Amino acid sequence: MLIDIIAGARPNFMKIAPIIRAIQARQEGGSSLSYRLVHTGQHYDVSMSGAFFEQLGLPHPDINLEVGGGTQAEQTGGIMTRYEALLMESPSALCMVVGDVTSTMACAITAQKLGVPVAHVEAGIRSGDWSMPEEINRMVTDSITNWFFTTSEWAGSNLRKAGVSEERIFWVGNTMIDTLLTNLSRLSPPQVWDDHNLKRGEYFVITMHRPANVDSSGKFAEMLRSIGQHTRGLPVVFPVHPRTAKTLREIIDLPDNFILAEPQPYLQFNYLVRNARAVITDSGGITEETTVMGVPCLTLRDTTERPETVDLGTNELIGTNPEAIGPALSRLFAGEWKKGGIPPLWDGKTGARIVQELEKLLLPNSG
Structure with missing residues (x-):
């Protein structure tokens, strides 16, 4: 069959x-x-x-x-x-x-x-x-x-x-969690880890590719500036999606603590996620992985198709207003982020x- x-x-x-x-x-x-x-x-x-x-x-x-x-x-x-x-x-x-x-x-x-x-x-x-x-x-x-x-x-x-x-x-x-759990022991540091001497819990990971966030260089730049301003000088590793790269080329002044990288292979990307202080994203799937790995996640969207990551997991919807990023990161640095749990099955x-x-x-x- x-x-x-x-x-x-x-x-x-x-x-x-x-x-x-x-x-x-x-x-x-x-x-x-x-x-x-x-x-x-x-x-x-x-x-x-x-x-x-x-x-x-x-x-x-x-x-x-x-x-x-x-x-x-x-x-x-x-x-x-x-x-x-x-x-x-x-x-x-x-x-x-x-x-x-x-x-x-x-x-x-x-x-x-x-x-x-x-x-x-x-x-x-x-x-x-x-x-x-x-x-x-x-x-x-x-x-x-x-x-x-x-x-x-x-x-x-x-x-x-x-x-x-x-x-x-x-x-x-x-099934995406099946894949994650199967490969947790195989995660390995990417080249950017060694090149920038990254340390567990002392950097952020950011991914952005939603058209509403990245297709306009003005709004996109505001979001990136707010992230750079409120991450307290810690490195921000940014694997750049091909769609995002087009708009990123129009932004002249990126925050000094940003580290731009190519899209990462699965094992290397999730190594970065697992060891990050937090992840800032507009992806849906990444919010599932951070929930299972217990990593705080800030989602730059107004809605999510995966509410279990918010209700049960480590994810929070921050919205698309750049001004909301600072208060959320302040709570994170203050140790006030929720611990979260893993959804059934x-x-x-x-x-x-x-x-x-x-x-x-x-x-x-x-x-």
């Missing part, structure tokens, strides 16, 4: 690795479940995708659609056209998509139009912010999904409110739970 596992962008690779490992383990036990790893090529440079296959022990893709760059519409059209050709030549029994990137939506639409059912891993999360491309991708994907694998009860509640029946929702946990066993449910759905007589 062949499953297409779709990956196209950096976050996808972390989410599919545990599922592939779980399928391989079941195959060793005699399961007839098999997979075809389809890389859409949405992230096509080594720093954003290539190194992840090596570091996470992922097999090379069975298919690379090689869609490359372009606008979101161009990428969507390219992925759909090429995935359609693949399915017409060699159909699968299921299309499994993960997360909320362009590849997720494009392959889900293509599969359904050809009568291939869709399973969505990380289904049901919602920010309520339609200005985020990811929110549109989530909503479209979930509107045509057959089976929903969720990270939290909150995500399941969103799906039930949208009319999804209970028997199609599977609360399994978080974020235990490293999500991949196995997903595959167990897939066998029930696709191989009902296997047991």
